[in-house]
Structure formats: C-alpha cells, structure tokens
Amino acid sequence: MSYLGVKRAEEINMTVSAVVDGQKIEWTDKKRYLWIMGAVIPLIPMMIWGLVAATEWHVWWYFGPFFVFVLIPLFDLVAGLDPNNPPDELIEALEEDRYYRWVTFAFIPLQIAGFLWGCFLLGNGTIFGWDPFATSVLPGIAENLTWYDKVGLATGMGMVAGIGINTAHELGHKKEELERWFARVALAQTAYGHFYIEHNRGHHVRVATPEDPASSRMGETVWEFMPRTVVGSLRSAWELEKKRFARLKKSPYSLKNDLINAWMFTVLLWGFAMAAFGPEIFPYLIIQAILGIWLLESVNYLEHYGMKRAKLESGRYERVNPSHSWNSNNIGTNVLLYHLQRHSDHHANPTRRYQALRDFKEAPVLPTGYAGMIVATWVPQIWRKVMDDRVLSHYDGDVTQANVHPRLKQKYYARYGATPEEVTV
Amino acid sequence: MAKFICPNCEFVYDEAAGIPREGWPAGTPFDEVDPDWTCPDCGVREQVDFLPIEEFVRNDQDGNVISQETREQALARQRAELQRERDEENA
Ligand SMILES: [Zn+2]
Secondary structure, eight states: OGGGTOOOEEEETTEEEEEETTEEEEEEOTTTTGGGGGGGGGGHHHHHHHHHHHHOOGGGGGHHHHIIIIIHHHHHHHHOBOOOOOOGGGHHHHHHOTHHHHHHHHHHHHHHHHHHHHHHHHTTTOBTTBOTTGGGSBTTBOSOOOHHHHHHHHHHHHHHHHHHHHHHHHHHTSSOHHHHHHHHHHHHTTTOTTHHHIIIIIIHHHTTSTTOTTSOOBTOOHHHHHHHHHHHHHHHHHHHHHHHHHHTTSOSOSTTSHHHHHHHHHHHHHHHHHHHHOGGGHHHHHHHHHHHHHHHHHHHHHHSTTOOOOBOTTSSBOOOOGGGSOBOOBHHHHHHTTTTTOHHHHHHSTTSOGGGOOOOTTSOBOSSOHHHHHHHHTSHHHHHHHHHHHHHHHTTTOGGGSOBOGGGHHHHHHHTTOOHHHHHO | OOEEEOTTTOOEEETTTOBGGGTBOTTOOGGGSOTTOBOTTTSSOBGGGOEEGGGOOSOOOOOHHHHHHHHHHHHHHHHHHHHHHHHHHHO
16 A cells, blocks of 8 residues: 555554554454354354263254354344445555465364364264273263265254355465465365355356356245355356366366365365264265255345346446455454345455455345345245345346346246337346 | 556556466466456456556545545534634633
8 A cells, every 4th residue: 555655564462453545543443352252153063072971952053054054144133234334545554464364274174173173063073983982872961863864963063164165265365375265174074165266266257147056046046046156156257267277278177276185185084084083974964064055145145135237238248346256344243244235345345354344325225134144045935035125125126237147037027027029038 | 568557546556466266377468368357456447447556546445525625614613622722822
C-alpha cells in the first residue's frame, strides 16, 4: 500500500494501525481471539467420546450433526450480526499479521488427531493389535460400539471433514507454497484433494455462470445439484491438469499432477488408519467422507444460488463482482468458518486472507448463517420459498437475468412475468 | 524482456523466467501465452487482463467506498478522543 504513503504499520494487541497521508488510522479487530474457536470443530470426536463416557447415553454418538445443524444456527441467532469492516488502508497490515496464519495452521494437527481418535474408537480400541484399555474395552466406556453408534460417530467425523474442506479452502487460495500443502493435508480426510485445483482454477473462473458445476441454478434442488457438482468438479479438475500437462508435453499420470499428489495424502492417511485400527473401519471412512463432501457441496449450493454474470459482447462474462455471491454477517458461523460467508469479497479478491475480508453493503444477504441455510436446503419447497423471491428482487424482478435451471425455465419465466418471447428462448 | 502483472493479485509474469510449471518455459513471450490462461494465484484474471508492469499503478481490488466510510469513522473517533483529553485537562 505504498501508493497511499503508508510509512509503517504496527499492531498492538487487537489494534492495527497505519499512517496514511499523515493521518493515523487505527482499527480494532474484535474477532482477533474469537478466530481460535474455529479450531474447536476438529475436537468433535473427542467431545463425543467425552459425552458418552460421562453419561453412557448412546445418543451422544450423533452429537456431530446436532452441533452443526442445531447448536451453530442457535449460536447465530443469539450472537447476531457483525458488520465490522477493517479500513482499506489497514488490510495489508492485517494480512501481514502472522498470528492469523497460526490460527488456521492449528486446525490441521487437531483435525488429524480428531480423525485418528475417531478411527481408534471405530476399530474397537486397538492400535496395531495392541489393546491399551483392555479392562474397559474403550477408555471410560465398558461396551464395544454397536454399528449404529459407529455410524453416529462417522457422521460427527464427517462434519469435521466437511469443515476441514473449508480450512483447506482458506489455505489453498494463498500464494505461499506451505499453505497450499497444508490445504492438501486438510483435504485428505474427505479424499477431496482435487477440490484445491478445481475450486481455484475452475469454480472461481466460471462462478455464477451456467457452465460452472459448483454454482447452483434457480429452481435446482440440492439433491439434483449434488451429483452435478461432484461429478462435474472432478471432471473439470482433471481437464485442468490434463491441459497443463499437455502444455508441458508430459503425461498427466504423474506425482507432479496436483490431483494425484493431493489424493496421495488420502492414501497415506486412510492407509495408516486401516493398518493401525483395522480394515473393518473402511465403511465408516466412506460414510464420513461422503458426509464431509455433502456438507461442503451444500455450502457451494447456497453460495451462488440463481446468480448469473452477464455475457459481454466480446463473448466473455462480466467480471465477478460483489453482486454474484450470497453473504451472511452472522458472527457465529463467520468465526467458525473463517469469514467464508463474506463471500462477495472473497470472489472479488480471492487471495485476500480471511481476517481482512469485508462486508459489502450492496452484496446480497441470506436470511441466516450458512449452517441454518443448509437445513433449509433439505426440503426443496422450503428452500425455494425462502430464496426464489430473494433472487428475483436481487435482479429487480427481471427473472431473465437469473441463472435459471433449464428444466424450469418456461415455468419460472411464466410465473415471474417475463415476456412471451423471452419465455420461448 | 518484459514483465506483466495481474491487476487483481499482483502476480508477475516475467518473460525471462516464464512459468515452467504452467507450461511456459523461460523466455516465452507473454503474447504466446494462451489468452484464456488464468492467473495461477487468484484465478480471476486472464492473460488478456494482465498489464505491462510499467503501466501498473495499483491493484483493482475493490472496497474503496467502504474504506472511505471507515476512515471517516476512525477520524471522528480520534477527534472525539482528542476533545475528551482536552476537556479533562481543562477540568
Ligand atoms: Zn492474479
């Protein structure tokens, strides 16, 4: 920011300041220490075990989804909104404060630890055939887990896995190689290593266009969207790497292929877990991975629902701007998801660090945080009731500007009063 | 050899170095890079959007409206504090 004449930036505790044009600009980050809460999520498998050991209630094995879909939305309702923005002049100073990096780094070892702890419980408490808690079966628990206990635990691990993709998302956007490797580690649990390539080089390029598999269309249900985004994103990721290797005149079947080296982390992590805790944990690894992917893709579903960038005369799409993403300023989900819900700023400026993302006054806003909105996606009728009018008013009543599902185009155009010529298009 | 810069994230393409991992060996002139090649860091600007580095003034990351607003708030707060200090001295 030298163009503004910033001489020196310094941080004292929660306050960032810089001297701009002889004026000292100061800003206090009220969320500075709240960000640590994000690292509580990977501890869910430990929490589950603690709750079961303390009460012997089997229902606690299903604590993970309860935490994400009941406690977090309630937390949002109670904690309210956070419209605080760092001043533009301080964004660089804020991004350079390495404290914020350590907050995201802390997630990674905790995620691995939580995953291995979950696997240890799924494998009936033995590690490489050794049974450290022989007298009590599991530490603090007298009986082996039933299959439905294990399914419950796997759903909890899946919640962490999905939120782990969010951490990977924050890290994978950064310019530093170390953070990009950490992103691959965070994706290992879900076997979603290709996300880091597809999201940055595919989704960000085509976001809010009918060509993007990860941008949902007006009228499309989340259940229709799931296979389209999962398959489409994988195919697109492979195409991107294939194209790069074609330029290099090399075969894409190489460890240098960023998809393959990212997937290797899953081979290592899952391989180690099955060797240590028994191959019978495999079905539960699949369950938690599917749930993690479903959680992430649910977020994709609501981030750009119905949004469409206009096509320019040159044939390119208009640049991504703040009007192309759905946002939420609910402080609860925002703190747990590293400002993911300040999605407009993220798409306008993808390399910007989470602590510096701002709320754009003119950006479209969801009625509640992402966690609560996911619950609304489960029943498409409810989802459409909540969202379709919002999409329409975002486009000042002109449905032709929205990204409408081709299957429902006639119906939507007719319902929202597009002219007959437009309806037949 | 010339250098070109991404107007969003300030990634620099240096013709002398190329970007071998992207398939542009050292010495590849920028106009031989595919027009739809996306910036490897931000992904939201393409080859055609890059600027010769000499022409670059500042990045196009938006937020100036908000900045103006918060800046005025910050200044107002500082003025209020100053006023309070003066009042305390006088009292
Ligand atoms: Zn860039």
